[in-house]
Amino acid sequence: MNNIPKRFSLPSIVLTVLLLVAKLSLLRIFFFDQTNIAGVLKDTLSILVILCLLELILPRIVKRPTFWIFNAIFSFLLFAATLYQIHFGSVPAYSVLGEMGQVPQIRASITPLIKPYHFLFFADLLIAAIIGILHFSRRNRDFRIHSSGSSFGHTRRINYRSKIITILFLAVCMGLSALFINRGQAIDNEWAQAEDVGFLNFQVSTALRNKQESDAIANGNLQQTKAAVEKLQSTYPYNNNKSTTTSQPEFFASAEEMNVIVVQLESFQNFTINLKVDQQEATPVLNKLAKESYYFPYVYQQIGQGNTSDAEFMSNTSIYPTGSEAMSVGFGNRELPSLPRLLQKYNYQSATFHINSVDFWSRNLLYPGLAFDNYYDKPFYTNDHFNDFGASDEELYRVGLEKLTEISATDKPFYAQFVTTSSHAPFVVPDEFLQMKIPTDLQGSQLGNYLSAINYTDYALGQLIEQLKEQGLWDNTVFVAYGDHFGIQPKETDAAEITAKLGIPYDNQISRFNIPLFIHVPNQKGQVVELTGGQLDIMPTISNLLGISLKKEQFTAFGRDLLNTDNNVFGMRYYLPTGSFFNNDVMFVPGKGFEDGIATSLKTLQPVQDIIGYRDDYDYIRSLMKLSDDYVQLLPRRTP
Missing domain, CATH: 3.40.720.10 (Alkaline Phosphatase, subunit A)
Structure with missing residues (x-):
């Protein structure tokens, strides 16, 4: 057991999943005034899909910082989505990101809507930053690198095992998310759909619907x-009493050439x-x-x-x-x-x-x-x-x-x-x-x-x-x-x-x-x-x-x-x-x-x-x- 790498990344991914699911639950409260077990489950599946992909493709040495960077970016997006919902009264889709450049012009309208509790999305990042600064300031020891043939082999076996588990997790999460998204496609109401399938799955559903509409338009006339x-x-039946057979409608040309x-x-x-x-x-x-x-x-x-x-x-x-x-x-x-x-x-x-x-x-x-x-x-x-x-x-x-x-x-x-x-x-x-x-x-x-x-x-x-x-x-x-x-x-x-x-x-x-x-x-x-x-x-x-x-x-x-x-x-x-x-x-x-x-x-x-x-x-x-x-x-x- 002494040869197990100290930087095995599973704790990092687990911590990130827990933090992001908590933030998506907070988003549900801001959007829908409530959260529920089914909604949390669907949000968890969508987060696991993203983080499992990162786990598979990233080199071990950059995983931990990448997860924290992703956490920070995701927190900002949820914060922005919350302000967007408060100002516009709608669930934002991914397409609104292209209009972020308009925000400075309406900042005076948005600023009064920001409340202290909206910054809860960043609470963990602030705590982590404080801990990191304290740890860095106290850290004053040499690093030692240990390597041996048996250690490397054991690490490689651990990596293969973790990748297999991650791939299985990814497949299950993608399958279940796809099932929920497919069921949600029948819901026209964007609010109801987002609440039903989850915020991230809603983005995927919107993208799929836009793609379907684009394909239909491409063949349209x-x-x-x-x-x-x-x-x-x-x-x-727009008209009950007004005749639609008369030569001209009422008030026609009463302002002609004006x-x-x-x-x-x-x-x-x-x-x-x-x-x-x-x-x-x-x-x-x-x-x-x-x-x-x-x-x-x-x-x-x-x-x-x-x-x-x-x-x-x-x-x-x-x-x-x-x-x-x-x-x-x-x-x-x-x-x-x-x-x-x-x-x-x-x-x-x-x-x-x-x-x-x-x-x-x-x-x-x-x-x-x-x-x-x-x-x-x-x-x-x-x-x-x-x-x-x-x-x-x-x-x-x-x-x-x-x-x-x-x-x-x-x-x-x-x-x-x-x-x-x-x-x-x-x-x-x-x-x-x-x-x-x-x-x-x-x-x-x-x-x-x-x-x-x-x-x-x-x-x-x-x-x-x-x-x-x-x-x-x-x-x-x-x-x-x-x-x-x-x-x-x-x-x-x-x-x-x-x-x-x-x-x-x-x-x-x-x-x-x-x-x-x-x-x-x-x-x-x-x-x-x-x-x-x-x-x-x-x-x-x-x-x-x-x-x-x-x-x-x-x-x-x-x-x-x-x-x-x-x-x-x-x-x-x-x-x-x-x-x-x-x-x-x-x-x-x-x-x-x-x-x-x-x-x-x-x-x-x-x-x-x-x-x-x-x-x-x-x-x-x-x-x-x-x-x-x-x-x-x-x-x-x-x-x-």
Whole structure:
């Protein structure tokens, strides 16, 4: 026994397995608020697969440090995954690693979410480092190398035996993990799948599914997919009373040849509309605009990984985000069917305005892909240091109005998109820009800061509207404003707190995802349209008002014209699991499938017990979103 090597690596691998399984269990608690024996077993199998491979391929001398390095890297990834889940509310897949470069731009949004207990992932590394430093400082003896023929032979026998055991362990673990992954493939709900198969197995499952989809796309046909979309959409009863045989839909061409301005409002939730705080209107400008416009109070975000950039993508294309990557990053190099591209046929000039650098979220690819004629990014604005992004909304509109006035002088109609940032998290408004006095009990809180930021965004929008009127542009412009996504993080400000402090009903999901949509058409009376809608519906609705028939243009839209629809249904993924949808009545979120899903009333915010009647909507939306994914994947790449 004296000849057994002192550096036999089994203790190192065992220690590493125990530490990493403990960290994956911690991740389960952060993600799912619980852990269980079955989940721990599946996590253990996935870790053993990786560590057994390392055990087999690494030279003995580097195994121990390699295991610790792997532990450190893995700990960082779990820490990042936890912060990602808190910020985005989704289980991160491996594909999000490609978007880590965006983090510095949103660090102000993420930093408040970090809690001391999140650093438990690094506790063992800190302890090991302290022990290592103490051991190194006290170590003051010579090393002696022992070697003999019998020793070497015994070591070699030990190595062969350990490798055989490791290979057997690897085979068993891979087989069981493959079995669990295969069973989990039937679960569309990413949350349920990750909880069921384990975090690492979920990554493998996602990679396999992406590979299967890529293989299917490689053999796909764009025209056949468009035909399949049209056929599927014809089966859904979008209209009860509105005739589909009349020559033109209602309000068609009521804004023909008018300019179009679309303002995408950062982090803007609908609960702020008509809200009063200490007798102060949070959004006085939009409250007035709602009375003079088509106001849609039941519109919901549908964004994916790209957040704000995904909202830009959807409002211009009426295509679902895939959820696996930001659409600007993954599909900005495609020739995207879009409203700017469509309006080129009608002699429109198009421009988009954003005060950040155009390469943020790869907008340098997205904007040409959408066929905008011009984009105006960071260099065009004077930085008044409003927040981490730079210039204020007022500066954004100042430059925008200058450029639009120039286009208007050419006698061409224009389509302009403004992407605001002043109400971006963490919602801190510089004192010189404050327009609203926040009550004492809200000061310094996320909710109080949010209301201040929303109020300033509303104020700046009012300045733009007044300037459009002064320039004589307002009476010939369709003016659209909508929220890109939620602002209030439920882990910082719970629904109960909002209800208690503002005196309004609020749900952590429905109210959070509920964004406002306003469409102002000159000489049209204001109207509240209570139909449920999504961001996919913005483009078809604008097209109808402009007198552009998407059917005649053979334009494939996955959204609906909200002014000519009785029953609407649309899907949402990423912030909700795949298979989730909204219709006129409920928000539906599946479990592992439809049967264990949950429906919640959009009007009462209360659970709906009988869900059987929503099965057709569930099947329809799953099919439609799958076709949307196929469609965008098949779009041709632009020539350089």
